[in-house]
Amino acid sequence: MSDHSGTVTDAVDVPGPPRLTKWFDERLTRVGVTGRFARDCLLAALLTVLTFLILTLLFRIVAPAQGLTFGPARAWLVIALCSGQAMLLCLRRVRPLLCLALVVGVQVPVIVLSVPEATIRGIAPFVAAYTVGTLLPVRPALLAAGAAVVVETASAAVAVRTAGAAELAVGEPGSGPLATSVGQLAASALTYLGLVFVGSYVATYRRYLQLVRVRADEAVRAQQATVRAAIGAERARMARELHDVAAHHLSGMVVQAAAAERLIDPDPSAAKTAVAWIRSQGKETLDNLRLVVGVLRGRPGDSDGNDPVPGLAMLDDLVRGARQLGTPVEFVRHGPHRDVPPIADVALYRIVQESLSNARQHAPGAPVRVELRFRSRKVSVEVHNGRSIRRAEPRSSTTGGVGLVGMRERAHLIGGQFTAGPTATGGWSVAVTVPTTGDDARATGATANANGDNRR
Incomplete structure (x- = not known):
């Protein structure tokens, strides 16, 4: 005790x-x-x-x-x-x-x-x-x-x-x-x-x-080691959640702020629109951070239980938001959509979210392809981006690979295989495969076409 x-x-x-x-x-x-x-x-x-x-x-x-x-x-x-x-x-x-x-x-x-x-x-x-x-x-x-x-x-x-x-x-x-x-x-x-x-x-x-x-x-001694391990795991989970939420939204805000700065003199109306978007995105970021902190603290008053939990079903919204920030994203889904374990569902969503944020930061303007594959006993997600077509925004400090560490930890926690690295064409690739059971093979809604290929 x-x-x-x-x-x-x-x-x-x-x-x-x-x-x-x-x-x-x-x-x-x-x-x-x-x-x-x-x-x-x-x-x-x-x-x-x-x-x-x-x-x-x-x-x-x-x-x-x-x-x-x-x-x-x-x-x-x-x-x-x-x-x-x-x-x-x-x-x-x-x-x-x-x-x-x-x-x-x-x-x-x-x-x-x-x-x-x-x-x-x-x-x-x-x-x-x-x-x-x-x-x-x-x-x-x-x-x-x-x-x-x-x-x-x-x-x-x-x-x-x-x-x-x-x-x-x-x-x-x-x-x-x-x-x-x-x-x-x-x-x-x-x-x-x-x-x-x-x-x-x-x-x-x-x-x-x-x-x-x-x-x-x-x-x-065993109890102390267990407590230290639990504290370390909780800190890692908090770091992953906060990084995923903050990095995704704040990176978009940085992109829009840079665009607004360039549009202040030639197009004030467009600059005002960009600033308004930054304001709404900042409010959304604060709301998401409050939700994450409330969940991590376990306080029942911080959430009414009806807040949407991010998962593979919300990848369309995630891709749509990335496109609004100027990133050309192609989303391809292979196989009929089906349920996956909740932890894996959230982890895969967060990995795609972090991959899009990294592509926007390190390869601005490069095309990105997101592939989601539902197979008989596994689910895989791959995110590829090409070579950057314009210079990335300068940063005051390096993140030290926190995003890759968080993605790798998430994949490890759900028993998945994670790979990340540069591609032959000068871009970057992130892939994760998660094994699933036959019970997860139930279709949950509208299925894909006969050949199982759905492009958006």
């Missing part, structure tokens, strides 16, 4: 990064913490402090309240190991598998020191498993998480058996080595496999958002 200024805007509402994430990213960049490793080191330092505080609270308050007996030395050793484990997270994105392996390696002595009383686990295993899930494909991530579960479960089983937990908990359901191993297995599976699944889901969602953004950008 586009706003009132004409610029194309994105009509697709694509979710961007969360505001909190963007806010942290801006603040970290502002203080100079850039890059994955630097930011992971900062995260590792923060999680190390948090792990130390949580485990200290656990061993000082929670464990005694639950009746768990941990000696001071063993408690501080577990706290030190878990804090060091959190420091390993600085490798979580630069070397995710190595980080997970080191975290699991540190977790083994933590399990040995904490069972059978409890299973102590810091923050690092959760973060490491989540990171592996976000950075690695699903299969390698699950294999790494499964290996971590096996290692931790085996370590817990060995630690329980070595400590003689079976003898200490005989007859107490849920407290034997088997129950401890199953509990450790469930905790490890929930930690590593669960967080890997969560990380994989987050990574998939991020890729989906990125794909949506890319497709939205492509849609916006």
Whole structure:
């Protein structure tokens, strides 16, 4: 879609990064913490402090309240190991598998020191498993998480058996080595496999958002290209219409003005007649320009819908007007007149109109022959003019071949073949052929004579 200024805007509402994430990213960049490793080191330092505080609270308050007996030395050793484990997270994105392996390696002595009383686990295993899930494909991530579960479960089983937990908990359901191993297995599976699944889901969602953004950008670029192409096509159509209307009428006015200038002294009455014709032609030109501009703007109030649309049926009037300007024009029609597609009808009329204007400007006084041929599956128009018999009126500037460009574009738009160039006799020839279907072969009015040749 586009706003009132004409610029194309994105009509697709694509979710961007969360505001909190963007806010942290801006603040970290502002203080100079850039890059994955630097930011992971900062995260590792923060999680190390948090792990130390949580485990200290656990061993000082929670464990005694639950009746768990941990000696001071063993408690501080577990706290030190878990804090060091959190420091390993600085490798979580630069070397995710190595980080997970080191975290699991540190977790083994933590399990040995904490069972059978409890299973102590810091923050690092959760973060490491989540990171592996976000950075690695699903299969390698699950294999790494499964290996971590096996290692931790085996370590817990060995630690329980070595400590003689079976003898200490005989007859107490849920407290034997088997129950401890199953509990450790469930905790490890929930930690590593669960967080890997969560990380994989987050990574998939991020890729989906990125794909949506890319497709939205492509849609916006395609929309902008379509708008630019439409604007270019509309400008070309406006240029063709305005040039055809203005060039035809104004070239005749220039011819009559030159004639009136020569007749002012020897024949004032004829000069007045010529000036009156110029005045009427100027009024007609203004009316036609208003009609063209109104149609191009698409305003319903600019036309009542009854204005005649130029077409092949109006070639007689066009030729008659050219003759009034002093150009000897012969119009020959071959074959019975029939309907052609409206766009082709207008285009062929405009091409003949422009050809007559060019002949009047570049070869004044030269005879012109217009041939219209209706064939079984095509319609063709040819305009030939001979060598100029008098000098053309000087022009202040060149048109740069706008007329030929417009005719060629019209022929291309209706799928016709267009040729234009000098003839062997020193004149100029324009020819265009448009294919038609059998449905266009219906006669629309009076037909030509038996041999299909009608001269005017």
